[in-house]
Amino acid sequence: MRMPRFFAAPLLLACTLAPATQAAERPEVTAAGKAVRDAVVAWRRDFHQHPELSNREQRTAAQVAQALRKMGLKPRTGIANHGVVAIIEGGKPGPKIALRADMDALPVTEQTNLPFASKVTTTFNGQTTGVMHACGHDAHTGILLGIAQALVGMKKDLPGQVMLVFQPSEEGAPTGEEGGASLMLKQGLFKDFKPDAMFGLHVFSTLPVGTVGVRSGPLMAASDKFTIKVKGRQTHGSRPWGGIDPVAAAADIVGSAQTVISRRTDIARHPAVVSFGSIHGGIRYNIIPDEVELVGTIRTFDEAMRKKIHADLANVATHVAAAHGATADAQVPDSPGNPVTVNDPALTQRMRASLEAVVGSERVIEPPLQMGAEDFSYYAKEVPAMFYFVGATAPGIDPVAAPSNHSPKFTLDETSLDIGVRTLLQVALDYLHGGNAPAGASGG
Template sequence: MKPFQLSCVFTSLLLCSPISFADWINTAVEKNEAQTIQLRHHIHQHPELGNMEFQTSKLVQQQLKSYGIEVKTGFAKTGVIGVLKGKKSGPTMALRADMDALPIEEKTQLAFASKTKAIYQGKEVPVMHACGHDAHTAMLLGAAKVLAENRDKLAGTVMFIFQPAEEGGADVDNFTQGAEIGSRKMITDGALKNPKPEVIFGLHVMAGMPSNNLFYKEGVMLNSADHLRIQVNGKQVHGSMPWDGRDPIYAASQMINNLQSLISRRSNLTQGMGVISIGSFQAGTTGNVIPEQVNMVGTIRSNNEDIRQNLLKNIPIMLEHNALANDVQAKVEIAAYAPVTSNNPTLTRLMQPTLKQVAGEDKLHVLAHNASASEDFSYYGQLMPSLFVFLGATPPSQKMDQAAPNHNPYFSVDDATLKTGVELHIRFIQDYPKFANQIQSQSTASK
């Protein structure tokens, strides 16, 4: 919403102001836009991998303290919580940003492009903010600054959650130690206990969507994600005499095919969808030897919890029986990453005018279906009503289908979109208290 003139009516009781009370948000966001962009450039140029965001965490703490916001640490290794109490009574609300980067070499040629290298899983790798978490951190800091400067207008308490390792940890086995990083670790370390928020909001910049445009939907917003690791052990033999061995490659190839039948024949696809993909297949060293072992790694996705649980239950059973039929052994491991990310329907509907006010009617879009990727923001949504929104990151002058996607060496975020993210955070906090009782009553009744 842009500043607008009010028709002033002078009476003995009232003298109208030429600018509406709510427009302080626009003025404050524009005033701080340059600093938000500067912060984003600095974070982008100095990316840090998951669980290793020490300097980013230090920067966040310094900024929050400079705004007069209470800072709490000791969560998920590098996580930071900022707590801001408004001058008016009201609910406790949370805003979340992730801070970690990815093991990708940047090729954008930006003036502030990353040249950083770091250790990932024991190996030195290039590091890049290829998913926009630099923008997320900068936007939340921008919102924190504006809200702190205007705490007299704030009803309730705001928690600013700066979370590490949304993309996984650089220093842990993400398969076996997934619960020790990211949002799950923030939660188990007590980040949401004192104070305890009753609602949480998040956003994510997306390439291929025009800058300053917002995208949302009720219900499922992102798929679940679970990791799959399979080891097939047979008996090594010369390739010319397969009958004297037990071929794990042949058995593994059957397993890959049969896994798909769990989707097409064993899942109720009227409820949603599911995907099982094997992305890594490692076996053997030469063409004339049937190896002893095959190792496969894959991912399991769904937008429906019943379908997800059906797959998690039946994948090990199918693979073990497949192994038995081929006289080999199969070791099957499944590790959870994230449940379905789902927007609370009542919260989404009541906050729709807020989204419209920020983006304008022509830049607000309802998604026809959920996105296929996943987010550990979903764990917060299991504890309280939540709303997760996409923010376009590609300049409108660029063809959307030609924009480098998230997790790509050429991925970039248009600085012009940051002000929309900052404003959205602020208006979430300003508008939610008006609907808090209604949303909490609905949430309690649905449990």
């Protein structure tokens, strides 16, 4: 997931009364969970110790492909640079599903003192930096390998087919490169295998280990970057009337842009954010510069609101600049961005019971909307999908105060690996077996 700093908010316990008919964990899930537990921990620690940045997941992809081959699968490699995909063919007819794990790490210098802490350094944006699995994608990759092993073991009686998607570059490709979910789709991920449903998970510092968080409809924000270049005419600071001042125009744009959300957006429907992250212009105190560049981010939870805010911001920039006699080149957004991550309501309603079966209904929490973004959203635009959070903070530590995802101190309780394996496996098997009767159907 991509986010500034993780947002901690009070969590609501969705349900305190366990329904009398709460489904139980499938015995094969319990058994598989035990059987793959040590391997998943070992995989995760290996990935943790050898993190790789977005679009550079060469070793990780090779390890994943090798592990899949050892299981007897025939992985396809090199999709969207380092993506790895394998299909498990069940012995019985049934639906098609896809399960996704992301594999990339972040330019963060680890400060955890774990025995398997990363010592890796690299160059990123011209700076030397440590590399760390600070978002927990090492856990996701380990979990999906564990599930692969479990499913291969039950292949004969498995209805349908499962596509395993090991995705690179979730955090965003380096400048000038493409990557991640959108590139995998562009390169034909769903061309020959269009899943009926897709599932993914994310370990999450703000939830205690043992809990999972899921929410129907919008879950994580659409994230868009914008660039506004305000062009004036350079002149001496003592004679502003001799030119056009882009600094004054830029200041008014920043001020007026606040009204895009506060005056023109229906924030009673969904929250939204416009933030400026950087302003650059000028070189010396007594020179009014030619140009000022404004860069920022927009977060939204609804496609129509997203488009409207883009248009409103570009409109404010252009017309406020014009009021100053300046011009604005407003690229809103300046790149494709990430769509809002939406959980299919019917699918989420159906599969929630599978999560409850593993952790108990009182431990399935409805988290608040997350301002962070996730490129799982691209798959969810193509097929019904559900993305959920797996609590990662150890017992005894306040999840609100615990170092968040992306922090150099982000520390995941490894019990969350077991929860991740069993919940995602239960979800997959329940779906494939047609369990948790879809909403409106009887029985199940």
